[in-house]
Amino acid sequence: MDGVIRHPPPSATRALNLGLDVLLGTLAVVAVVQAPPGRTWAAAAVAAVLVAVHVAGRRAVRVHDRSVDTPRGAWWPDTAWVVALVVPWVVLLWLSPAALWLAFPLMLLQMHVLGPHRGVVAVAVTTALAVAEGLLVQVDADDPWTGFVLGPVLGAAVAVGVVLGIEAFVRESQTRQRTVDELTQVRQHLAQAERERAVTDERARLARDIHDTLAQSLSAIELLLRAADDAVGTDDERARALVGQARGAARDGLAEARRVVQDLTPPDLDRTxxxxxxxxxxxxxxxxxxxxxxxxxxxxxxxxxxxxxxxxxxxxxxxxxxxxxxxxxxxxxxxxxxxxxxxxxxxxxxxxxxxxxxxxxxxxxxxxxxxxxxxxxxxxxxxxxxxxxxxxxxxxxxxxxxxxxxxxxxxxxxxx
The missing domain is CATH 3.30.565.10 (Histidine kinase-like ATPase, C-terminal domain)
Incomplete structure (x- = not known):
């Protein structure tokens, strides 16, 4: 274990990715339905290719599992997936003018997959293709051309702003989460250090208590019994008195041992x-x-x-x-x-x-x-x-x- 706390992608990010998938699929169906007569089947085939490439790219790139700070825009598979989506979209746009609406989810996807730098370039290319298709194919001589220009441009601006705003929010959330994780790890380390210190202090306290009680009692008993042994045969009365003192010291030592275990006041201080x-x-x-x-x-x-x-x-x-x-x-x-x-x-x-x-x-x-x-x-x-x-x-x-x-x-x- 490296001690790093890992978190799954935020639920908001997963929901946005799912919403983008649904939006792209729905607009592909709309493009097929609104295709001019005689082009419906061709539009359906191209739309199916577009959706299939999108699904395959989702499984290969898995951009939803990446952090917003991860480098993006590599030629494979990121850029290859974006190019593979733009090509059938251009074909579908030629077959059905309603495919123009697909530019917006494509722009969102390009920003998300390629990042804030290369994604803007891809969005600009997509915008140029949408504007060119509108001015060269759809607009009539008497129709105002501003709508065919402003629509894609405004859509591109919204797509760039939305993705950058969402990623800024996610980046800030991840920064806060990392800070929380670091604080959690610090608290865990401090708690572990405090537990170790408490164990060390308790061991030192027990060592002192054992030295001041059991060791001293045993030492006193040994000295008393040695003196009693020297007095046996010469002063039996003193020997018996010393043995009695040794027995008293043994009783006191036993009481002290019990008090050490119970961590209570020494028996000599009880009621005195x-x-x-x-x-x-x-x-x-x-x-x-x-x-x-x-x-x-x-x-x-x-x-x-x-x-x-x-x-x-x-x-x-x-x-x-x-x-x-x-x-x-x-x-x-x-x-x-x-x-x-x-x-x-x-x-x-x-x-x-x-x-x-x-x-x-x-x-x-x-x-x-x-x-x-x-x-x-x-x-x-x-x-x-x-x-x-x-x-x-x-x-x-x-x-x-x-x-x-x-x-x-x-x-x-x-x-x-």
């Missing part, structure tokens, strides 16, 4: 506040994580709370897996138009310049953490700031716009 959800997440970590607030604590839009919770989960997972930290601190700062989440740890830090090529900020390039954090923040028009150095810990600050607080909205107290 952002700060309470952050405290639940902090309590599941195998290190000391504290949660603090600053400013006027208030409910935030669900997308903002969801993004902050996911970012906190991802940041804490990186702290647990890579920072070798003992403590971490989460601080949510509520301002009039923004909210900021700070994640600070006392781990070993890293060199941002050396790790800039990695997906997670680590030299090996593994993970999906920091790019996912930046992507979530950018989707909501936020910013991300990172401060770290080898041996100096890491501080991550994510600021998201939330708009001015609603004075009528109730203030939600921190949940325990």
């Amino acid at each position: 506040t952002l700060v309470a959800a952050l405290r639940r997440v902090a309590g599941r970590q195998p290190l000391d994580v504290s949660v603090h607030t600053a400013g006027d604590v208030r409910p935030l839009p669900v997308p903002v709370e969801t993004a902050l919770l996911r970012i906190a989960q991802s940041a804490l997972a990186n702290v647990v897996q890579h920072a070798d930290a003992r403590r971490a601190r989460l601080t949510v700062t509520y301002e009039q138009d923004t909210v900021t989440l700070d994640v600070v740890d006392d781990g070993r830090g890293f060199d941002p310049a050396a790790a800039s090529g990695g997906a997670s900020g680590r030299p090996d390039g593994r993970g999906f953490g920091l790019p996912a954090v930046r992507s979530r923040a950018q989707e909501l028009g936020g910013t991300v700031a990172l401060e770290t150095s080898p041996g100096g810990g890491t501080a991550l600050a994510v600021t998201l716009p939330v708009g001015a607080p609603d004075p009528t909205a109730p203030t939600t107290e921190d949940a325990p």
Whole structure:
């Protein structure tokens, strides 16, 4: 497929061609009927030849299937068909003066088949033949000759004007149709691009969600079970507690997986506040994580709370897996138009310049953490700031716009 939208000839053009065929056939019959006595059969034979040539030419040339912008007037078959029609018409005109009326449909056909340039020449020749026949054969010495001249000339002018006007109208319609087709193709391409972009965005969102939920849950379970395994035989009570925490993390991971599929709010945010959800997440970590607030604590839009919770989960997972930290601190700062989440740890830090090529900020390039954090923040028009150095810990600050607080909205107290 070349992507080009093709259309059949306009119904008006087909109707005009059919009307021209009917007109030519009817006038041929009139010429035979009005032939002088003794010439009827000869006129009928010539008229039959004229009609047969016309029908054969219609099938061979098929001018009705052409565009008005297609080059016309080639010697074969266009010009040959026109000449083959003019010859029997001249003979019929000599046999029956009524055949003069056939000049008009012939002129229309010549313009249509030969085009605006050669068609005008053919119309001029036909007009000259009609005028010559009238002046030399039909007019008497006492008859006025003006009618035999003006009739064919006016008919030629009308034929040329009608065909040129119709073709101009058809040409404009085809131009408009091409414009519509181009716009349709552009819309189709844009729709396809939008679908592909939506698929890409959805895949990126799912990758972030899987990283921030299932991957983090599995990582936490693995660390908890490893610690429990080390405690077995030496501190069975602590081992059982760690196994219980691992089971809780597994339940939370299962709930998160179901929420990802359903694309709903994270379960930690169900019927609770952002700060309470952050405290639940902090309590599941195998290190000391504290949660603090600053400013006027208030409910935030669900997308903002969801993004902050996911970012906190991802940041804490990186702290647990890579920072070798003992403590971490989460601080949510509520301002009039923004909210900021700070994640600070006392781990070993890293060199941002050396790790800039990695997906997670680590030299090996593994993970999906920091790019996912930046992507979530950018989707909501936020910013991300990172401060770290080898041996100096890491501080991550994510600021998201939330708009001015609603004075009528109730203030939600921190949940325990």
